[in-house]
Amino acid sequence: MYNIIQHDGSVCAANGFFADGVSAGLKKNSAKDVAFIYSEVACKIASVFTTNKMCAAPIKHFLAKGDFQTNFVLINARNANAMTGKAGVEDINEVLDALASTCQDVKNPVMSSTGVIGVRLPKQKIIEAMPLFDLSKKEPMSAASAIMTTDTFSKTIAFEVLLEDGSSFRIGAMAKGAGMINPAMATMLCFITTDADVGKEEMQEILDEVTRTTFNAISVDGDTSTNDTVMLLANGLSGAYNKNAFKETLFKVMHFLALEMVRDGEGATKLVTYNVTGAKDAKDAEIVAKALSDSLLVKTALFGQDPNWGRIASTVGASGVEAYEETLSISFNELCVYNKGELLFNEAMEEKAAEIMQLPRFSISCDLGIADGKFTAYGCDLGYEYVKINADYRT
Secondary structure: OEEEEEOOOHHHOOOOEEEEEEOOOOOHHHOOOEEEEEEEEEEEEEEEEOOOOOOOHHHHHHHHOOOOOEEEEEEEOOEOOOOOHHHHHHHHHHHHHHHHHHOOOOOOOEEEEEOEOOOOOOHHHHHHHHHHOOOOOEOHHHHHHHOOOOOOOOEEEEEEEEEOOOOEEEEEEEEEOOOOOOOOOOOOEEEEEEOOOOOHHHHHHHHHHHHHOOHHHEEOOOOOOOOOEEEEEEOOOOOOOOHHHHHHHHHHHHHHHHHHHHHOOOOOOOEEEEEEEEEOOHHHHHHHHHHHHHOHHHHHHHHOOOOOHHHHHHHHHHOOOOOOOOOOEEEEOOEEEEEOOEEOOOHHHHHHHHHHHOOOEEEEEEEOOOOOEEEEEEEEOOOHHHHHHHHOOOO
């Protein structure tokens, strides 16, 4: 038995972790744009990265290091350091060498970036900001603010796990992401810290499993970033661990942050849960759920608050999985608008469905009526503000 309680420490909740954000002049008006996470002792690392073949230099740099531990993560906003070739990796080496010289307690640091693609890293500005790093600071909200790009709010969460034997461990996290979010990770960065005494292989196995139903189940616009990163750092300082408790708590952390990203989708006004059941298997259900969360026609109907269930049915049929109109059922929240070939959508029902679609959060459920496969994905609407934000992103 164990008890999971919410904690307010974000990435600094776990023992031995520190974080802060500073201004290096990458953002306008001296806004914070460089963050760090520091651990008193070296951390085991589990990670998941973008599936985009044009992955950014920080990911290439990380993967080239092989099996290693670190006690420091450096994160910058406004520049993705992507499509910068070998020079992009060399820029990271120069920045991290300067960091090691400036901060003597930093061991084997790694870097993560987010922002504009195809521009060399403003390394000198980042290096000149390093004297501002105070490794004794626990300012997780400052760090979370520094990594934001088009986000309208910071995204943080933490929990403490109390085990039956009286021991405990904590998991905390911060993330950024609001656009370029596709159900193959989402432009997102997420940094998770824990003092749980968990093994590296088991930690990676759990992270992979939880990612599938959290960050890999959300969509804002169907685009996959070059920089998507989830990093889980474990320093083991609590000496405590329970696999079931760790997995459940990690899911709580990542699920919360995933939904926060969708809620903060660029220009979004709706957070929609897509429940797909009755598919031939779980994979088919996942394909349908992600097709619905990704469909531009569905997203624009959501923005217009139009309960156009025909677009839902069409997307199910176009997904390529086994599906039949004679077995399909579609519901908005608990309101069934189509049931196994029976047309239920009259004037009164359309009015009720339209009321549901005016809500800031609701669900669309599709029962394929074939077998037991199920999956849940999450998405948002797509409106004028999304176009405005992305039309002038570089400015």
